[in-house]
Amino acid sequence: MSKLKENFNDKKMTAVIILSCLGIVSMLADIFSYKKALWYIVLAGVAGAIVANLNEKSNAIIYDMLLTDNYAIWFSTLILALVLLWFMVSKDQYESGVYNSSDNYALILFATVGALILTSFSDLTMMFLGIEILSIPLFILAGSNKKDVSSNEASLKYFLAGAFASGILLFGITFIYGSTGTFKLDKIADWANAAGSNLPALFYTGILLVMVGLAFKVSAAPFHFWTPDVYQGSPMFVTAFMATIVKGAAFAGFFRLFYTSFTSASGSWALILSILIAATILTGNIIAVYQSSVKRMLAYSSIAQAGYILLTVLLSNQEAKYALLLYIASYGVSTITAFTVLYHVEKIKGTDTFESFTSLSQTHPLLSVVMTIAMLSLAGIPPTIGFFAKFYLFSSVLKSNTSYLWLIMVSVAGSLVSVYYYFRVIIAMYGQHEPIISSEKKQIPAFYNVLLLLLVCVIIILGMMPDVLMSIDNL
Amino acid sequence: MKDLFTNSLNGYILLSSLLFCIGVLGVLIRKNIIILFMSIELMLNAVNLLLAAFSVHHNNPDGQVFVFFIMAVAAAEITVGLAILVMIYRNTGSVSIDALKKLKW
Numbered sequence: 001m002s003k004l005k006e007n008f009n010d011k012k013m014t015a016v017i018i019l020s021c022l023g024i025v026s027m028l029a030d031i032f033s034y035k036k037a038l039w040y041i042v043l044a045g046v047a048g049a050i051v052a053n054l055n056e057k058s059n060a061i062i063y064d065m066l067l068t069d070n071y072a073i074w075f076s077t078l079i080l081a082l083v084l085l086w087f088m089v090s091k092d093q094y095e096s097g098v099y100n101s102s103d104n105y106a107l108i109l110f111a112t113v114g115a116l117i118l119t120s121f122s123d124l125t126m127m128f129l130g131i132e133i134l135s136i137p138l139f140i141l142a143g144s145n146k147k148d149v150s151s152n153e154a155s156l157k158y159f160l161a162g163a164f165a166s167g168i169l170l171f172g173i174t175f176i177y178g179s180t181g182t183f184k185l186d187k188i189a190d191w192a193n194a195a196g197s198n199l200p201a202l203f204y205t206g207i208l209l210v211m212v213g214l215a216f217k218v219s220a221a222p223f224h225f226w227t228p229d230v231y232q233g234s235p236m237f238v239t240a241f242m243a244t245i246v247k248g249a250a251f252a253g254f255f256r257l258f259y260t261s262f263t264s265a266s267g268s269w270a271l272i273l274s275i276l277i278a279a280t281i282l283t284g285n286i287i288a289v290y291q292s293s294v295k296r297m298l299a300y301s302s303i304a305q306a307g308y309i310l311l312t313v314l315l316s317n318q319e320a321k322y323a324l325l326l327y328i329a330s331y332g333v334s335t336i337t338a339f340t341v342l343y344h345v346e347k348i349k350g351t352d353t354f355e356s357f358t359s360l361s362q363t364h365p366l367l368s369v370v371m372t373i374a375m376l377s378l379a380g381i382p383p384t385i386g387f388f389a390k391f392y393l394f395s396s397v398l399k400s401n402t403s404y405l406w407l408i409m410v411s412v413a414g415s416l417v418s419v420y421y422y423f424r425v426i427i428a429m430y431g432q433h434e435p436i437i438s439s440e441k442k443q444i445p446a447f448y449n450v451l452l453l454l455l456v457c458v459i460i461i462l463g464m465m466p467d468v469l470m471s472i473d474n475l
Numbered sequence: 476m477k478d479l480f481t482n483s484l485n486g487y488i489l490l491s492s493l494l495f496c497i498g499v500l501g502v503l504i505r506k507n508i509i510i511l512f513m514s515i516e517l518m519l520n521a522v523n524l525l526l527a528a529f530s531v532h533h534n535n536p537d538g539q540v541f542v543f544f545i546m547a548v549a550a551a552e553i554t555v556g557l558a559i560l561v562m563i564y565r566n567t568g569s570v571s572i573d574a575l576k577k578l579k580w
Contacts, residue, residue: 020546030544053486094516125537125540125541128545132548132552133549136551136552136555140558140559146562149577150564150566152559152566152575153577154578155559156563156575157574157575159556159559160502164499164515166519166548171495172521174491174526174540176539177529177538178525181529181535182535183537228578232578405539
């Protein structure tokens with residue numbers, strides 16, 4: 001306990017401590033009956049964690065396991081901001097009475113702790129623990145609609161894919177440990193530098209297995225097969241959480257590991273990773289075209305976006321960190337917005353197909369404007385942040401290594417295909433005019449109107465002034 | 476080939492890889508969910524064995540500490556997995572993955 005207090009006074013790991021305590025507070029809400037106030041408590045707690053995180057002692061080494069450098073602090077802040085946003089938009093789902101808000105909030109908060117660890121680890125032990133702390137609550141959350149068989153199925157598929165991927169990741173970590181004799185990221189990097197070009201096969205195998213394990217977690221093709229089913233079966237806002245925060249944290253961890261430890265051995269994995277990226281972009285974008293459910297389309301779109309984000313890992317330099325931060329911010333905000341609109345449309349119309357968006361512009365003009373801007377941002381069309389994130393990413397890849405021109409061409413072709421399925425939603429909303437049934441005129445709460453307008457402002461303002469994120473020193 | 480058996484570390488790598496592959500094959504081809512869970516445990520225990528062997532080889536205790544972390548996490552993970560299995564059994568009356576075919580396009 002005194003150690004805990006010492007860390008707290010020393011401004012180390014404060015955000016992690018706050019979130020863990022908040023999770024316990026949230027679990028006790030049922031017993032001490034403050035469930036009505038829980039949403040406000042959680043919101044205040046997460047806001048507090050953001051402030052604490054920004055005040056975190058920089059470059060502190062915590063038991064040789066975590067390192068709070070600028071990269072860790074800014075990615076944690078981004079993830080916490082997305083979590084705060086998530087708690088605001090998901091209020092309606094957890095007040096409907098189908099889900100027990102105190103249990104669900106506790107699990108989300110614990111998963112967030114894992115996400116924070118994934119941004120700041122300096123030891124492979126912590127990376128493994130971060131991934132597990134992040135995924136185990138999500139296995140439960142995916143199945144939180146207990147009576148629904150598709151939710152059950154999503155939960156089991158996520159569990160099997162997650163546990164299988166952890167096994168492969170661990171086998172890779174073991175091989176790396178076997179060849180280097182350490183779990184510390186910087187010592188692995190030193191070892192690889194000293195060994196030069198004659199690295200043992202054990203080390204290469206380890207890197208490849210770790211890459212496969214992490215590719216499972218970020219749903220890169222050909223390890224993406226679980227994603228569409230899990231995203232479709234889970235409750236709407238759990239899917240939103242998986243698609244934004246979990247994915248963002250997994251990428252932050254992926255990049256941190258490869259950037260810190262494996263850059264000097266990049267000759268061995270760059271080619272395989274670039275093939276993986278091309279496959280991911282093509283599979284995600286092409287299969288998304290054939291979907292009839294918007295939720296499943298967003299799942300395939302998230303696979304395709306994972307391909308673009310993986311370009312930063314391939315790049316592994318200083319500039320790639322900015323590209324990664326910008327892309328996760330852009331993708332996170334746009335996706336949360338899209339899922340919020342989809343949640344309300346599904347609630348009003350009863351399904352999540354493309355047809356349910358028909359003539360939405362007549363009954364809900366605000367929802368359609370918001371959805372249009374979210375889709376434009378995901379497709380990467382100015383003046384949204386999505387455009388700038390993609391532009392910056394592609395140009396920084398070309399600037400550092402022109403031999404990846406073919407990969408950029410694949411990415412641009414993929415983006416062009418993606419315009420088709422994102423615009424299908426927009427065309428359904430504005431193109432067709434059908435007689436309106438009066439039950440479809442039900443309006444959404446005023447709170448959500450304000451929130452959605454706020455999200456649109458964020459997407460557009462960040463698109464106009466991306467320098468806000470670019471001006472961070474020494475990321 | 477002789478070197479393979481005289482160097483004791485290679486033996487451990489071989490045995491663990493074999494156990495791991497049995498686990499992977501089990502996950503990929505079996506239908507009963509409980510057997511899938513057992514196969515996942517086999518994968519994790521293959522890793523544990525190899526970590527302990529490497530730990531002795533490098534004369535470094537970190538590997539054995541990692542084994543404890545894996546054991547704890549595996550226990551937590553399988554608990555959640557069994558809870559999911561009970562939930563599925565209540566809804567479908569079966570523990571075979573063939574009972575779950577609702578989500579596809």
